[in-house]
Amino acid sequence: MPSSPVLFLMSVAPDGTASFAPADPTAPHLRVDDLGATRGDGVFESINVVDGVPQALRHHLTRFARSAAMVDLPTPDAAVWADAVRRAAAAHEPRAELLAKLVLTRGVEGSGVPTGWVHVFPATDYSRERGQGIDVLVLERAYPSDVVTRAPWLLQGAKTLSYALNMASLRYARAHGAHDVVFVSSDGDVLEGPNSTVLARFADRWVTTPPELGILEGTTQGRAFGWATARGDRAEVDRLTRDDLLTADALWLLSSGRLAAPIRSLDGTPRPWDAGLQAELLHHLLTVHE
Structure with a gap:
């Protein structure tokens, strides 16, 4: 039998204080004139929950607050949201892996009151992607690398609900025989x-690209860096070029849900990957540490 998701809804007092209470996840809660639905005007985070423990929670909440600030939303109270995430995870039927989604929208148009919720549900089964690797296309985002300073209104680096272009790129990849981009x-x-x-x-050098290029600072990547340095390797935030993707000894895409997916081909060209190393990295990411 599938597990039922858990939902905690945010309420905001007249003084702006937020609190959360359990709600029926099968009942309607979001109004049709909520700006999160009509304009994608909001931010979110997705947190991997291992054996009931939300992973890298502090890092996720810091990034959540940064995204909220970038779109001029009220600062989420980290303690209140952290408590809601832990309570929602604890209320869910035990699973090895769950996903907690935190959402904050601008709220009903004209109300001035944000809408927020924490939704905990069973994680997607990514065993195939983790164990067999993924095929990836390289696509141009069509922004220069200094877009953050040249056009800050484009909100590069904020985790917003405006995800249409990201989803379009994934559909494009799948239509062309790949899994991701x-x-x-x-x-x-x-x-x-x-x-x-x-x-x-x-x-022995592990590299990820700098957030200054207008990308999200990866929470799973931060945990992977901790593992790499613990094994005596170097972990560096540095710029990478397309040619670097072709000369790297191995490539991964990291995310809170899928954790670590080795790239087995790039634009149709096979890329090397180490199954043993992937198993070590995945074991680390599945080890409980909040």
Whole structure:
């Protein structure tokens, strides 16, 4: 029998104080004039929950607050949201892996009151992607690498609900025989996936691209870096080019849900990957540490 999801809804007092209470996940809650639904005006986070423990919770909440600030939403109270995430995870039927989704929208148009919720549900089974690797296309995002400073209104680096372009890129990839995408800037810098962080290994050097290029700072990538340095390797935030993707010893896409997916082909060309190393990395990411 499938597990039932758990939902905690946010309410906002007249003084702006937020609190959360359990709600029926099968009942309607979102109004049709909520700006999160009509304009994608909001932010979100997705948190992997391992054996009931939300992973990298503090890091996720820091990124959640940063995204909210970028779109001029009220600052989420980290303690209140953290408590809601833990309570929702604890209320769910035990599973090895769950996903907690945190959403904050601008609310009903004209109300000035944000809408928020925490939704915990069984994680997708990513065993095939984790164990067999994924085929990836390299697509241009059509922005220059300095888009953050040249056009901050484009909100690059914020995790917003405006996900139509990301979903379109994934549909394009699947229509062309691939599973996922790595974006590059118009001037050739490697950026990120539609919902993932790029990780490259060159011998004992592990590299991911800098957030200054207008990408999200990866929470799973941060945990992977901790593992790499613990095994005596170097972990560096540095710029990567498309040519670097072709010369790397191994490539991954990292995300909170899928965790680590090795890239087995790039634009149809097979890429090397190490099944043993992938197993070690995945074991680390599935080890409980909040």
